[in-house]
Amino acid sequence: MRNKRKGCEILCPRQREMWNSICDSGSSMSNLKTHFSLEECSRRLKKRCKEDDGLCCEVTVGSCGSRTRLAATAPPSGSSSISLCGRGLKRKIGCIEAATQMGRKNKIEDDYVMGEALGKGKFGSVFLCRSKVTGVEFACKTLPKGEETVHKEVEIMQHLSGHPGVVTLHSVYEDAESFHLVMELCSGGRLIDEMTKEGRYSEHKSANIFKDLMLVIQYCHDMGVVHRDIKPENILLTASGKIKLADFGLAMRIANGQSLSGLAGSPAYVAPEVLTGDYGQKADIWSAGVLLHALLVGVLPFQGDSLDALFEAIKSMQLDFHSEKWQSVSKLARDLLERILTRDVAARITAEEVLSHPWMMFYTERTLKTVSVRLKPKHFSGTPSQIPAITSRLESDGKKRCSKSLNGETKDLRCESLNRESEESDDSGLVDVLAAAILHCRISEPKRSRLCVNNSPIREQCSSNVNSNLCKAF
Numbered sequence: 001m002r003n004k005r006k007g008c009e010i011l012c013p014r015q016r017e018m019w020n021s022i023c024d025s026g027s028s029m030s031n032l033k034t035h036f037s038l039e040e041c042s043r044r045l046k047k048r049c050k051e052d053d054g055l056c057c058e059v060t061v062g063s064c065g066s067r068t069r070l071a072a073t074a075p076p077s078g079s080s081s082i083s084l085c086g087r088g089l090k091r092k093i094g095c096i097e098a099a100t101q102m103g104r105k106n107k108i109e110d111d112y113v114m115g116e117a118l119g120k121g122k123f124g125s126v127f128l129c130r131s132k133v134t135g136v137e138f139a140c141k142t143l144p145k146g147e148e149t150v151h152k153e154v155e156i157m158q159h160l161s162g163h164p165g166v167v168t169l170h171s172v173y174e175d176a177e178s179f180h181l182v183m184e185l186c187s188g189g190r191l192i193d194e195m196t197k198e199g200r201y202s203e204h205k206s207a208n209i210f211k212d213l214m215l216v217i218q219y220c221h222d223m224g225v226v227h228r229d230i231k232p233e234n235i236l237l238t239a240s241g242k243i244k245l246a247d248f249g250l251a252m253r254i255a256n257g258q259s260l261s262g263l264a265g266s267p268a269y270v271a272p273e274v275l276t277g278d279y280g281q282k283a284d285i286w287s288a289g290v291l292l293h294a295l296l297v298g299v300l301p302f303q304g305d306s307l308d309a310l311f312e313a314i315k316s317m318q319l320d321f322h323s324e325k326w327q328s329v330s331k332l333a334r335d336l337l338e339r340i341l342t343r344d345v346a347a348r349i350t351a352e353e354v355l356s357h358p359w360m361m362f363y364t365e366r367t368l369k370t371v372s373v374r375l376k377p378k379h380f381s382g383t384p385s386q387i388p389a390i391t392s393r394l395e396s397d398g399k400k401r402c403s404k405s406l407n408g409e410t411k412d413l414r415c416e417s418l419n420r421e422s423e424e425s426d427d428s429g430l431v432d433v434l435a436a437a438i439l440h441c442r443i444s445e446p447k448r449s450r451l452c453v454n455n456s457p458i459r460e461q462c463s464s465n466v467n468s469n470l471c472k473a474f
């Protein structure tokens with residue numbers, strides 16, 4: 001049985017009413033940007049409640065007006081994070097790494113030249129800075145003191161440090177007013193800004209962005225971390241266009257069998273089970289699915305004129321994948337999205353399963369040397385004539401050589417060098433022909449692994465990095 005911690009997230013009607021009015025004033029549901037988050041609403045609500053001569057019961061949602069309360073809504077994993085809440089922040093930050101120790105003694109101005117503002121979040125501002133010693137540029141996130149959970153953000157960033165998809169924390173400084181987190185610079189800006197410019201993405205581009213995102217989410221989950229705020233505003237791009245997951249301010253560590261209960265995240269991206277107050281890693285998968293929806297068709301799947309309406313849509317609205325806007329999107333992409341945006345948490349696929357979904361495989365393996373699908377007639381629901389059709393379609397594409405062999409009861413369809421060089425041209429029809437072959441046969445684990453050509457190098461890559469970077473104190 002799952003061990004659920006602290007589940008008091010129900011708003012009284014008065015709070016709900018205030019919540020709607022507060023959040024509506026800052027929201028922009030109809031486009032992709034989410035200018036506010038649940039925590040921001042919660043903070044504004046608490047302020048309003050205070051002004052309202054205490055008629056409201058205390059806000060127990062999300063951060064409860066501060067990140068400190070937010071931290072208290074979810075369990076720590078092992079001895080880290082929450083169990084250290086009452087102890088000195090310096091001590092916690094001090095165990096990060098040698099660079100941080102130095103940071104504690106020096107002022108940030110001694111080591112870095114501060115530059116222009118790069119962005120502003122709810123809790124702090126981020127500035128460009130340059131090392132006086134090496135000349136290397138970094139991003140410095142300055143968080144005013146009073147944000148007691150800064151240690152949690154620092155600890156989680158350190159815990160995840162070393163993965164190519166996570167913004168690396170370089171060092172931490174503290175002065176009388178603030179903490180300064182010196183991080184790897186992502187000079188390519190935010191994914192949300194790219195999405196706003198680009199509108200709909202091609203399936204090829206969507207799948208490649210999504211693969212990188214899923215690899216980092218899979219890594220977070222393997223490391224016992226739930227990000228809780230997956231959205232394109234928190235996905236940054238490097239100069240070379242690679243994605244980096246940022247903003248671990250709401251992230252929580254979670255042990256096997258434990259679940260979280262605090263309402264946290266950004267309304268349009270929040271999973272239905274977060275609204276009912278019992279969730280885990282799969283909440284990140286849902287949020288990523290909302291992002292994939294936006295990439296593929298340029299709009300968010302769940303919208304509403306008020307927060308209540310939005311939450312209602314998230315909890316019960318049926319998505320129509322046959323509508324006009326989906327006509328140019330392959331069935332396989334829709335199949336993946338349906339498996340992600342399912343409200344049944346147990347049925348929702350994991351990061352690992354997303355990565356081995358045929359749509360991901362098709363678009364993200366640059367050269368699929370061998371796709372071998374064993375089609376047993378009794379599991380293949382299509383007509384036998386579909387197999388030559390698949391073959392000739394692939395052959396006529398001019399990039400693949402397919403051969404078909406019929407051996408007794410088993411038909412092998414082998415496509416060699418399925419090269420996706422023409423990256424911008426989607427061929428949703430071709431994807432669906434392959435889908436007919438792939439989806440209509442029963443894919444058992446061993447068969448699945450034949451489809452997965454080296455799709456998870458990340459684990460190896462990470463484990464060593466992480467071990468070398470992991471703060472021993474946690």
Ligand SMILES: Nc1ncnc2c1ncn2[C@@H]1O[C@H](COP(=O)(O)OP(=O)(O)OP(=O)(O)O)[C@@H](O)[C@H]1O
Nearest residue numbers: 118119120121122123124126139184185186247249
């Ligand atoms: N490593 C980085 N490199 C470049 N820009 C960054 C970096 N980290 C953050 N930024 C910029 O600063 C903005 C705010 O950063 P961040 O999201 O971490 O702050 P926050 O206060 O936790 O924000 P939020 O409101 O999303 O919770 C980002 O949207 C981005 O534009």
